[in-house]
Amino acid sequence: MITPFDDNHFMKQALNEAKRAFDKDEVPIGAVVVAKGQVIARAHNLTETLNDVTAHAEMQAITAAANYLGGKYLKDCTLYVTLEPCSMCAGALFWSQISKVVFGATDPGRGYQEKGVDLHPKTIVKQGVLAKECGDLLKLFFEGKRQSK
Amino acid sequence: MITPFDDNHFMKQALNEAKRAFDKDEVPIGAVVVAKGQVIARAHNLTETLNDVTAHAEMQAITAAANYLGGKYLKDCTLYVTLEPCSMCAGALFWSQISKVVFGATDPGRGYQEKGVDLHPKTIVKQGVLAKECGDLLKLFFEGKRQSK
Numbered sequence: 001m002i003t004p005f006d007d008n009h010f011m012k013q014a015l016n017e018a019k020r021a022f023d024k025d026e027v028p029i030g031a032v033v034v035a036k037g038q039v040i041a042r043a044h045n046l047t048e049t050l051n052d053v054t055a056h057a058e059m060q061a062i063t064a065a066a067n068y069l070g071g072k073y074l075k076d077c078t079l080y081v082t083l084e085p086c087s088m089c090a091g092a093l094f095w096s097q098i099s100k101v102v103f104g105a106t107d108p109g110r111g112y113q114e115k116g117v118d119l120h121p122k123t124i125v126k127q128g129v130l131a132k133e134c135g136d137l138l139k140l141f142f143e144g145k146r147q148s149k
Numbered sequence: 150m151i152t153p154f155d156d157n158h159f160m161k162q163a164l165n166e167a168k169r170a171f172d173k174d175e176v177p178i179g180a181v182v183v184a185k186g187q188v189i190a191r192a193h194n195l196t197e198t199l200n201d202v203t204a205h206a207e208m209q210a211i212t213a214a215a216n217y218l219g220g221k222y223l224k225d226c227t228l229y230v231t232l233e234p235c236s237m238c239a240g241a242l243f244w245s246q247i248s249k250v251v252f253g254a255t256d257p258g259r260g261y262q263e264k265g266v267d268l269h270p271k272t273i274v275k276q277g278v279l280a281k282e283c284g285d286l287l288k289l290f291f292e293g294k295r296q297s298k
Contacts, residue, residue, distance in 0.1 A: 051221045052212050053244035063201050072200045087266050088244065091237025095202035116265055117236050
């Protein structure tokens with residue numbers, strides 16, 4: 001039996017969001033929130049466009065998913081995000097009590113794991129899904145930035 | 150010489166915001182952002198009203214201040230907040246590179262200090278300003294919640 005809606009499927013959707021950020025000259029990070037096999041929120045990093053350090057993909061996806069659900073807790077939801085969340089986003093995910101977080105590339109130095117920030121005890125974490133694709137897009141972005149200096 | 154615009158003065162403004170949250174049956178936490186001796190952003194916790202775990206007073210104040218300044222960094226700003234920031238808010242304050250954070254009551258168990266979350270290396274922290282008033286308002290709120298159960 002073919003199951004089209006696996007983790008790779010949803011991470012590709014998060015990657016599509018990251019590409020939208022790239023096209024806006026934003027650090028290319030994308031996220032989607034999935035509930036009952038359906039994407040209920042999509043977002044990409046908009047910190048430059050909105051002049052707002054809080055406008056990370058995850059933060060916007062959390063807010064949008066809660067808005068869709070009509071409740072602030074994301075207990076039966078999974079967040080797919082192309083890069084390991086930072087302390088801020090991990091803190092927000094903690095408060096949301098989200099069921100599962102799946103991320104692509106790790107973020108040594110800025111990621112929540114190295115910083116020791118806790119997600120909610122009930123939250124399952126899976127990492128490394130399409131990590132190369134997620135990381136390559138970020139590398140391409142920063143290489144472009146260095147060359148344009 | 151009398152200086153009316155000291156830390157107590159601005160913390161009182163943050164407390165006024167916390168009282169506005171209290172009146173809306175929100176956990177009473179308030180914040181203001183000050184630049185050049187002037188309040189440029191005011192906010193209070195709205196997590197219930199907005200159904201959004203990210204709607205902490207600090208997060209909204211950071212966004213509002215950046216919006217006022219037209220830039221995402223709060224390098225010459227001070228945040229006054231009635232309660233010690235959580236990991237999420239500390240993470241946001243890190244990204245904002247804010248100059249100074251002044252908070253009232255400490256938040257053992259949830260506050261960023263015990264959690265080991267870093268603010269920006271350039272950020273100065275002062276704590277304990279009107280701590281009793283800030284803490285008493287929270288106690289009053291939670292006592293009311295327990296009695297209404």
